[in-house]
Amino acid sequence: MDDLIVTENVCKFYQLGDNEVIALDQVNIKIQKGEFVAIVGSSGSGKSTLMNVLGCLDTPTSGRYFLEGIDIGTQSEDALSEIRNKKIGFIFQSFNLVPNLTAIENVELPLIYRGVKRSSRRELSKQALTHVGLEQRLNHLPSQMSGGQQQRVAIARAIAARPPIILADEPTGNLDKKSGVDVMDILLDLNKEGKTIILITHDTEIAHLANRQIQMSDGKIVL
Template structure:
């Protein structure tokens, strides 16, 4: 029997409550098993990014229940939420969000330093992550000296360096050419084979078909 790592029940995210309210999420319920590869699909404005932010503990729902690896997120303080994010979730975004003045290695090390991981261990984790995404020879390069595909691989290395069990990828191939996009998907498949839980947000049908399961969201609700 598979074990849920994510359980959400009747999640609402409502902006401007009252007459002009917008229901970005409108009573969503879903489960994700440990080690599953799930694509969350929807057009722009469907609510998929709001759902991603909620699942990633970047945003708090207006109502509903969210259990992350058995822990009720609603009960956590800001500091505890931050700790859960750091420990359990690796984020990959469409915009690579790298610091231009830092090398690839320094970019990957940065979030590890926030976690107060000792310098030597930090360096080891960052180097290992960059090797795993095929950038062992580019560690000293800055983002401006790299292609878009290489920058996204640095971003993936940053997401996986602390070895979190969950990877949330928001349109990770959105800014890339086909070849670079395929390389990114290959890395995600490799992480999945290692037992990571992958949640991939995309509007690209070809990318969504590569997941084990797809969840389609429209106007803040999951549709068949």
């Protein structure tokens, strides 16, 4: 297997008033193509900051991050935007659906930003919603769906453009147990299809479903 993601001594500092907060402290990880990795830790452990760095949403204060051999620190904002658009699908705890758009319109939205033509994006969106079992809910608004169904729309939105990497930040955090299991089953199926899944979670039971766990505490990798 190939190393898809490599971090070398990645640090991230924030200045809060007179205090310097160390969010990431000398983080070294390798994630191979096709892995399902859970990054585990309590609130404030640095796991979400690490996800932001891995997703090219934020840059390290020091250290280096390589994605598919590309040194992310040397890339322009436009290049980083292109990487996020083509390489990475994001799933968040809060769903982040647009309330006045239907399921299929929510899934289509990032495809519009990617410049996908209308006929193609409609088909890609239908396929993604079918993939997560919502082919009967294409024209439902978020308010007409359960939390679990809304998260499945969010997953469909993340996979519609068929990115090779899925970053999921606490995707089961707002769901009941059954809906959480359903979401994890979808992520496991996506991994079997070859997607690299990086899951951020504080739930050790959920984390054990991944192939490998990376434990964080106080900005450091501890396991």
